[in-house]
Amino acid sequence: MTGNPSIVPTVLYADAKAAIRTLTEGLGFTEVRVYEGEDGTVLHAELACGNGMVMLGSKGREGAFARAMGDSGPSGIYVVVEDVDAHHARAAKHGVEILMPPTDQDYGSRDYMARDAEGNVWSFGTYSPSTAPAG
Numbered sequence: 852m853t854g855n856p857s858i859v860p861t862v863l864y865a866d867a868k869a870a871i872r873t874l875t876e877g878l879g880f881t882e883v884r885v886y887e888g889e890d891g892t893v894l895h896a897e898l899a900c901g902n903g904m905v906m907l908g909s910k911g912r913e914g915a916f917a918r919a920m921g922d923s924g925p926s927g928i929y930v931v932v933e934d935v936d937a938h939h940a941r942a943a944k945h946g947v948e949i950l951m952p953p954t955d956q957d958y959g960s961r962d963y964m965a966r967d968a969e970g971n972v973w974s975f976g977t978y979s980p981s982t983a984p985a986g
Contacts, residue, residue, distance in 0.1 A: 859904050860928050863920050864969050867893035867909040873967050874898050877945030878930075878975075879938060880905070900930050925970035931979045935961045938975050 864870040871893070874880040880898040888894050892909045905928065911917070932938045935953045942965050943949055950964040950972065962976030 856902060856904050859906055860926065861906040861908075861916075862926050862928075862971055863908055863910045863917070863923070864893075865910050866968070867896065867907055869968060870907060871896055871898065873945070873947060874905070874907075877942050877947040878965070878973060879932075879941060901932070903930065925966075925972060927972045927974065929974045929976065931977070932975045933977070935963055935975060935977055939963045942975075 862870075868891075871882065871885065875882055875898065878900075880900045883897040883899050883904070885896040886894045892912065894908060894912070896907050898905050898907070908917075910920070910922075939949070939953050942963075948966045950966055951962070953961055953963045955961050956976075956978070958978065960976045960978030962974055962978070964972060964974045966972050
C-alpha cells in the first residue's frame with residue numbers, strides 16, 4: 852500500500868490476535884503495525900489490503916472509542932480485489948467461513964462473502980467505487 856487512505860474501518864474483537872491471523876493468513880491482509888499492552892492485549896493494529904487499510908483492537912479496554920463501541924454488533928466491510936476466485940480459494944483453504952461463493956453480479960462485479968470468527972462480514976469483489984461524479 853502506498854499513500855494514506857482517507858477512510859479506514861475500525862473493528863474491535865474479543866480475540867484480536869486471532870482476528871489478525873484470520874485477516875493476514877486467510878484473507879490476504881498485510882500486517883503494518885501491531886501495538887500490544889503489557890498483558891498482550893492488542894491496543895491497536897493496522898492491516899493493509901491494496902491501497903486500503905483496516906484498524907483493529909481488543910474489546911473491553913478503556914477510553915472513549917472502546918466505550919462508544921461497547922458490545923456493538925458485527926460490521927460489514929467491502930474490499931476490492933483483482934482476482935476474486937484466487938482470493939476465495941485462499942480464504943477457504945484457511946477455514947474462513949464462506950457465506951457466498953464467487954458470484955457474478957448484475958452490475959458487473961464478481962464478489963464473494965465471508966464471515967470472521969466474531970461475526971463480521973467481509974465482502975471481496977471486483978467492483979471499485981469511485982469518487983468521480985456519475986455521468
